[in-house]
Amino acid sequence: MSLELLLIIAFSGAFLTYLSGKISSKLRDILAVVISLVPVIILSRLYGVQTEAVYNHNYLGLSLVLRLNPLAWFFAIATVSLTALSVIYSLGYMKNRDRTDYYYFMMLLINASMLGIVLSGDLLSFFIFWEIMSWSTFLLISYNRGKAIAAGKKYIVMSLIGSMAMLIGILSIYSFTDSLNIQIIATQLHTAFSSYKLFLLIIFSITFGIKNAVMPLHTWLPDSYAESPLPFTAVLSGMLTRMGVFGFLLIMYVIVGSGTTLHLGYGFLSFNVILAWLGAITIVIPTFIAMLQNDAKKLLAWHGIGQGGYMIVGIAFGTSLSVAGGIFHTLNHAIYIVLLFLSVGAIQYRTNGLRDLNSLGGLFKKMPIAFMGGFLGICGLIGMPLTNGFVSKWLIYKALILGHAPFLAFAALLGTWGTILSVYKFLHNLYLGQLPEKHKEIKRAPLAMAIPIVILSLTILLFGVLPGLPLKVINSIIVSVGFDALDVSVWGIASDTGTLNMINIFAAIAIVGAIVWLIFKVARKATVVDQYDNYAAGAAIPQDKYNYTVDFYAPFYRMARPFLKDIFDSFYQKIAEATGVACETVRKIYNGYVGNYVMYIVLFLASLIFVQLIWSIF
Secondary structure: OOHHHHHHHHHHHHHHHHHHHOOOOOHHHHHHHHHHHHHHHHHOOOOOEEEEEEEEEEOOOOOOOOOOOHHHHHHHHHHHHHHHHHHHHHHOOOOOOOOHHHHHHHHHHHHHHHHHHHOEEEEEHHHHHHHHHHHHHHHHHHOOOOHHHHHHHHHHHHHHHHHHHHHHHHHHHHHHHHEEEEHHHHHHHHHHOOOHHHHHHHHHHHHHHHHHHOOOOOHHHHHHHHHHHHHHHHHHHHHHHOOOHHHHHHHHHHHHHHHHOOOOOHHHHHHHEEEEEEEEHHHHHHHHOOOEEEEEHHHHHHHHHHHHHHHHHHHHOOOOOHHHHHHHHHHHHHHHHHHHHHHHHHHHHHOOOOHHHHOOOOOOOOOHHHHHHHHHHHHHOOOOOHHHHHHHHHHHHHHHHHHOOOHHHHHHHHHHHHHHHHHHHHHHHOOOOOOHHHHOOOOOOHHHHHHHHHHHHHHHHHHHOOOOHHHHHHHHHHHHHHOOOEEEEOOOEEOOOEEEEEEHHHHHHHHHHHHHHHHHHHHOOOOOOOOOOOEEOEEOOOOOOOOOOOOHHHHHHHHHHHOOOHHHHHHHHHHHHHHHHHHHHHHHHHHHHHHHHHHHHHHHHHHHHHHHHHHHHO
16 A cells, blocks of 8 residues: 555545544544554554655645655554554543544544654655644644643644744755755765754754753643643653654654764764753653652653653664664653553543542552553553563663763663652552542443553563564664664563573563462461551541552652752743733734824834934934
8 A cells, every 4th residue: 555545544534534523423433443543554564664655746846755664664653553542542531522523533633644744755744744743733732721722822832933943944954955855865965064964953953852842842741741631642642742753863863864963063062962961851850840740640741751851862872772772762651651641541530530649549449450551551661670661771771881871871760760759659649558438439441441551551561571573673773774783582682791581581570479479378368447447657547638648758849849840931931921021012003093103104214314314424
């Protein structure tokens, strides 16, 4: 099947789904699922295929190009797969809500535009699909209205800044190469000055840094994640934000080339070193800000920023091992963050939108599938052995250590420590401890919501035990952009300094787990007491609150809160306010009175006469 036909199906399917909703909601739901699954099936059949199609439609005097290579296929299959799961999840979560025709239309339109971005072989197509994605995302972030509209505005303002930066870069490239074909550009840029290549890297880094929420360009993300409809939050956090990672790979290693990108500058002032340090900062600060959150979605949102830092560090560090780790972590993070949001969504659905960590708890037995998803998602986020996050983080850690970058490695490790501290609260306050009386009769999530949670949970374990499955594709990606191939097997990866073999780790953990199970099996049975008939550090459990972990981090809050404020968000807010005042002042000039306009003209002519008189004197 041609790539053009694939995009036609994706885009036309979005419109067809919207129209079908006017006839029957059941027909719309079926069509939405089918349209989301068709690209998954088609791309699965295109595994290993490399092709390019040039469409000489002379659009603005240019040819449009679609191409499929390992990089494009990897991001495409991840995007459409996670979107399909989110659409299936939506069948339960969005049931009986308002404007669902509009919701499914936007979900599928965003899916189609992301597919178009990764399949684009020219920068014009790339820009068009990028804009469709950005504006559709703005509309869907604002879906819930109220605070969501403010979050959407913040997102679109930042996206417009990124789009303008991209447009400047594209126009500059066209003036230099007289082409927007990515392959032709990559060839012709070899003759360009290093300063020009550095300019391109910087200008496109603004665009992709905003999309990937690299500090200090991250301020749109927390509110957007918190206020958007939850199934779309999963898509937004999973792959839409990671279009920034795809963009970095494209500009750094495809267009400019690895040989140039890694040698622009001197020492610490090199482009890739500065980008790696921005990634390290993005790991540490947002991870600890996440500890201050009691809103489940905002906690995950800040971790979304922090985990994006690992991807940037891996990609920017510029070795085969680090780039492979950065790309793999992009996929792994997409899987477990989508799983975590879907697990939170299941709880929201059954508790009428409750997501305050201090008002929940004890849901382990009531919602076991949501607990399984939350537990495995957290294990992946931390990087526990036998989960996918462990392998990608191991690759990044090892690359930094072997590359003699101890401070970057420490930042990455510090991020993991902060993650453990903050997600303990997330997991414990949602699922463990005391079950509030008001949730005694809570039900499990509907089947449509449970299926994606189970699939993603199994995927975390599959890629944790058999990491070679995605690493083989990633290996072909890094080779295609100029890095040395890695020695990848289905169980892990080998190198001169040691081999990562997940089957050995699996066997060791299985033996330890069996021993622990036997110990608990023969131990004394626990005595069941009323959930409020117990104490913590001499204090009674507060009624209708979770338990003693309410304000568990209060000492840390008092010490760290002054240093963990999002100063960049405050700075941008002040700029926005100043701009608003300036625009309001200018607006007052245009007051609608003709007499005032005549006065403006007279004053302007008088100023011209005055300038002419002064000019004639000198």
